[in-house]
Amino acid sequence: MDNYPIAQVFAEIADLLEIKGENLFKIRAYRTAADTIKAWADPVARMDDTQLLDLPGIGKDLAKKIRELAETGTCRFHQDLLLEFPPTILDLLRLQGVGPKTVALLYSALNIRSVEELVEAAKAGRLRELKGMGPKKEALILKAVEEREKDRGRHLLSDTTAIAAELVAYLREHAPAAEFTPVGSLRRGCETCGDIDILATIDPALAPSGVEGSLMDRFVAFPRVERILGAGDTKSSVRIVGGYQADLRLVPADSRGAAMQYFTGSKAHNVALRDRAIQHGFKLNEYGLFKVDDDSRVAGETEEGIYDALGMAWVPPELREHRGEIDAAIARTLPRLVSQADLRGDLHMHTTVTDGRDDLEDVAAAARRLGYGYIAITDHSKALAMSNGLDETRALEHAARIRALNGRFGGLTLLAGIECDILADGTLDLADDCLAQLDIVIASVHSHYSQGEAQTTERILKALECPWVDVLGHPMSRRLLQREPLQVNFDRIVSAALAKGVALEINCQPDRLDLSDAFARSAHERGARIVISTDAHSTLALGNMRWGVQVARRAWLTPDAVLNTRSLDDMRALLRRNRTSA
Numbered sequence: 266m267d268n269y270p271i272a273q274v275f276a277e278i279a280d281l282l283e284i285k286g287e288n289l290f291k292i293r294a295y296r297t298a299a300d301t302i303k304a305w306a307d308p309v310a311r312m313d314d315t316q317l318l319d320l321p322g323i324g325k326d327l328a329k330k331i332r333e334l335a336e337t338g339t340c341r342f343h344q345d346l347l348l349e350f351p352p353t354i355l356d357l358l359r360l361q362g363v364g365p366k367t368v369a370l371l372y373s374a375l376n377i378r379s380v381e382e383l384v385e386a387a388k389a390g391r392l393r394e395l396k397g398m399g400p401k402k403e404a405l406i407l408k409a410v411e412e413r414e415k416d417r418g419r420h421l422l423s424d425t426t427a428i429a430a431e432l433v434a435y436l437r438e439h440a441p442a443a444e445f446t447p448v449g450s451l452r453r454g455c456e457t458c459g460d461i462d463i464l465a466t467i468d469p470a471l472a473p474s475g476v477e478g479s480l481m482d483r484f485v486a487f488p489r490v491e492r493i494l495g496a497g498d499t500k501s502s503v504r505i506v507g508g509y510q511a512d513l514r515l516v517p518a519d520s521r522g523a524a525m526q527y528f529t530g531s532k533a534h535n536v537a538l539r540d541r542a543i544q545h546g547f548k549l550n551e552y553g554l555f556k557v558d559d560d561s562r563v564a565g566e567t568e569e570g571i572y573d574a575l576g577m578a579w580v581p582p583e584l585r586e587h588r589g590e591i592d593a594a595i596a597r598t599l600p601r602l603v604s605q606a607d608l609r610g611d612l613h614m615h616t617t618v619t620d621g622r623d624d625l626e627d628v629a630a631a632a633r634r635l636g637y638g639y640i641a642i643t644d645h646s647k648a649l650a651m652s653n654g655l656d657e658t659r660a661l662e663h664a665a666r667i668r669a670l671n672g673r674f675g676g677l678t679l680l681a682g683i684e685c686d687i688l689a690d691g692t693l694d695l696a697d698d699c700l701a702q703l704d705i706v707i708a709s710v711h712s713h714y715s716q717g718e719a720q721t722t723e724r725i726l727k728a729l730e731c732p733w734v735d736v737l738g739h740p741m742s743r744r745l746l747q748r749e750p751l752q753v754n755f756d757r758i759v760s761a762a763l764a765k766g767v768a769l770e771i772n773c774q775p776d777r778l779d780l781s782d783a784f785a786r787s788a789h790e791r792g793a794r795i796v797i798s799t800d801a802h803s804t805l806a807l808g809n810m811r812w813g814v815q816v817a818r819r820a821w822l823t824p825d826a827v828l829n830t831r832s833l834d835d836m837r838a839l840l841r842r843n844r845t846s847a
C-alpha cells in the first residue's frame with residue numbers, strides 16, 4: 266500500500282470525526298498524521314513499529330492502524346465510522362468551501378445526507394435559515410455544486426493517456442495489423458479529458474477476414490470494463506473502472522484521415538473547417554472531402570490531404586480550438602511548436618533533503634539518462650515545515666553539496682536553487698543575502714489560497730520585487746479537478762514579470778499544469794519568458810515533462826519562447842539575476 270491511500274483513510278477519519286463533533290485534539294491528530302504520511306518519501310507500510318513511532322505525530326495507536334492498513338488493506342475504526350453515516354455524506358466535503366463543520370450542521374439540523382438533498386434544500390431557501398449561513402453562503406454552495414458537475418466525467422490528461430495506452434496495447438495484441446489512434450480531447454492534449462475515443466482501421470489486405478467483428482468482441486471484453494453501453498459492428502462503447510467512457514470506432518482504411526480529422530475536433534475547429542469547405546464548393550464529413558458538383562471525393566485518406574485540398578497547412582491537433590489556427594494555416598504562418606526534444610534542462614525538482622523521494626545523486630543520474638545538459642535542484646524553504654523545508658543555513662549547505670557534484674555526471678551541470686515560499690504578506694521565506702548566493706530562485710505560493718484577488722495580486726507583485734526571484738512557480742497554484750486557481754489580476758503579474766525579467770513557469774505535475782494553456786499563451790504574446798519544469802518529487806516524475814510540453818504546444822509556444830530550450834550559458838544569461846541591464 267502506498268502512502269497516499271493510507272493518508273486518505275486518516276484524512277477521512279478526521280473528516281468523519283469532525284462531522285460527528287468529536288474531540289478537537291483527536292481530529293487534529295488524524296489530520297496531522299495524514300499530512301505527514303502524504304509528504305513522507307518512504308513507504309510507511311514497509312516500516313516497523315520503531316520507525317513508525319519516529320515519524321512526527323505518530324503515536325502507538327496510529328502506528329497500529331498503519332500496520333492494520335498495510336496488512337489488511339482496511340482499517341476497522343474507519344469502516345465503523347463509515348457505517349454511522351450514509352456514504353454519500355463524504356461527497357458533500359468535496360464541494361469547494363464546504364468543510365466538516367458545515368456538513369455536521371447540515372446533517373444535524375436538516376438531515377442532509379447527499380449532494381442532491383443539499384441542492385434541494387438550497388433551492389428551497391432552507392440553508393439560509395441555519396446559524397452562520399445566510400443567502401450568500403447558500404448561493405456559494407449552489408455554485409460549488411455546479412463546478413463539481415462541470416468536472417464530472419473529466420479526468421487528468423496523464424491518467425487518460427495511461428488508460429488509453431493500456432487499451433490500445435490490449436487491442437493490438439488481438440489485431441496486430443490494425444492501426445489504432447486515440448482521437449478527441451486526448452489527441453488535442455487537453456489538460457483534462459472526457460471520453461476516450463479510439464479509431465481503428467484494418468487494412469483488408471493484411472488482416473484475416475472476420476477480424477473486424479472479433480475486434481469489437483475483444484474491446485468489450487477488456488478486463489477493466491465495468492459496463493457495456495453499446496456493442497455494434499463498427500462502434501462500441503464501454504464504461505471502464507474509474508469512471509471513464511471509451512468508444513471504439515472501426516473506420517475504412519481509405520477514410521482514416523477524414524475520420525481522424527472529424528473525431529479529433531474540437532467542435533469549433535470543425536465547424537470553421539466545414540465552412541471553409543463549403544466556401545470552396547466542397548462538403549466535409551467523417552468519410553472525406555467531396556466536391557458538391559458531382560460528389561467525387563478529393564481527399565480523406567490522410568488528414569494532410571484534407572487540409573491541403575482546402576488550401577491550408579496541416580494543423581497540429583493541439584491548436585485545433587478555433588483560436589486563430591484556421592487563418593494561420595491558410596496564411597501558412599502556424600508556429601513551429603516546441604517539442605520535448607527541444608528541452609535541454611529541467612529547472613524545478615526536489616530531493617530527499619525536503620519532500621522528494623530520491624536523493625540528490627539519484628536525481629542527477631536520472632537527469633543525465635534523460636540527456637539533459639543541466640538541471641536545477643530546488644528544494645523547499647522553511648515555511649513548508651511539514652516538508653522539512655530549508656532555512657538559510659541548510660539552503661547554503663545544500664547548495665554546496667549540489668555544486669560539489671558537478672563534473673561527476675558527464676556533461677550534466679547541476680544548478681543550486683531553491684523553491685522559496687511566498688509568505689501570506691508577499692515577503693519571501695528566506696533572506697535576500699541567502700537567495701543571492703544561489704544559482705536560481707523559484708518563488709511559489711503554497712498557502713493562504715483564498716485571500717481574494719486584490720490581496721493575492723499584491724502579494725505576488727511584492728514577491729517579484731525581490732531582485733533574486735528568477736521564476737514564478739506554478740503561478741495559479743491550482744490543482745486540477747480539486748482546487749480552483751488563485752484569484753489574481755494576471756495582466757498585472759505579467760507586466761511585472763516582463764519589467765523585472767522574471768520567467769513564468771509551466772509546471773508539469775499532471776494535476777497542476779500551471780500556467781494553463783490560455784494563460785501561457787497570453788503571457789507569451791506579451792513577450793514573457795516561459796520555463797517548462799517538472800517539479801519532480803522523484804526520479805520517475807522527471808518524465809512528466811511531456812505534459813507541460815503539451816500545455817506549451819496548446820499555448821502556441823515556439824522553442825524560442827521557452828527558456829530551458831537554450832544552452833546552459835544562454836539560459837543563465839537570461840535569468841533575471843544575470844541580466845546586465847535593467
Ligand SMILES: [Zn+2]
Binds near residue numbers: 684709711738739
Ligand atoms: Zn511548489
Ligand SMILES: [Zn+2]
Binds near residue numbers: 613614615684
Ligand atoms: Zn516544487
